[in-house]
Amino acid sequence: MKLPVVPDNAVLLPIDMQQAFDSAPWPRRWNADIDRNGLALLAAWRAAGRPVIHVRHDSVMPGSTLGPGASGNAFRPGFEPQAGEPLVTKSVNAAFIGTDLDLRLRRLGVDTVVTFGISTDMCVSTSVRVGANLGYRMILVEDACDCFDQPDGDGTEIPARDVHRAHVATLRAEFAEVTTTVAFVEALRRPHAA
Template identity: 70%
Template sequence: MLKLGSRTVLLPVDLQLAFDRAPWPPRNNPASDENGLALLAAWRRKGWPIIHVRHDSVEPGSTLTPGTPGHTFRPGFVPREGEPLVTKSVNSAFIGTDLDLRLKRIGADAVVVFGISTDMCVSTSVRTGANMGWRMILAADACFCFDQKDLDGTVIPADAIHRAHVATLGAEFATAVTTAAILKAVDQPQAA
């Protein structure tokens, strides 16, 4: 059974508007925002720690450049007062940031990750966190990814990419579960 508690940190990754418009290709999982908002609501209700992650691109012309419309948080995902924000310019939320130090200062016992995209920044953050010794939990249905072309130009559907990444992350780097399973664990009585 999944065990969570007051030192389990919620890590929403890159929940920004850019991903809803060109040049981003078609995506999967239209329920991801709803599931992510349910996780945020549960953590806020419990008063458990949340650390938001935002991508601040340094690439010329990026839709995630600070000051552009796409850089803005998606509706409902804006950090509230007292909820820290980690900004990054690479795929992993741990690289070039103070996330590891923040987790240590909280005394975190686990990190629940969700966001955009399953195969890029979510996957890289989960893998890095696991390699650094953190107990990582992936909220698989609160993530989405995009169609991608393989080497011969064939489009691999977003859902296939998502499923493969959830499977590999769950096999080696994280406990991969549904939002419903996480919400059930949040509401379980905690041992003293």
């Protein structure tokens, strides 16, 4: 896989790496490696001294497992923001809607946003699309994303892995560069790789 070019003014944007997604009412997920890959990205990014902006979904729906104060709202182990790493909270799918994320990025002089998280087809995809529409170069680390089995409306389910593949293909076609954890970490070691 071709290594992505990661400019010095890029930001890492983990999206909704929260505990709620591990249990009901959320359906089955497919990516058993999401935490391992996401933590590897964070470790490499932090070791390179790069800025991280975390995104957390604070649901406004009554009874949501992602609501503020619900145990599921908490970050997955290891994904908590560290000192100096800002947190953006949202209540809709796109991390840019109803938040100050765009303003934060512009103040930092960012033109490239590297992202991963849960779920590929919902908050990750929506955030990537909006970010691209706002003029950011978006890089999606696809094997550090996860999503759920989805009902197709005809009484059967589309397996989560297929949902993921279709959304990654669409994002690759128009909205983002797509890479893997291994390729991205290698690109950080060789920042001028093409």
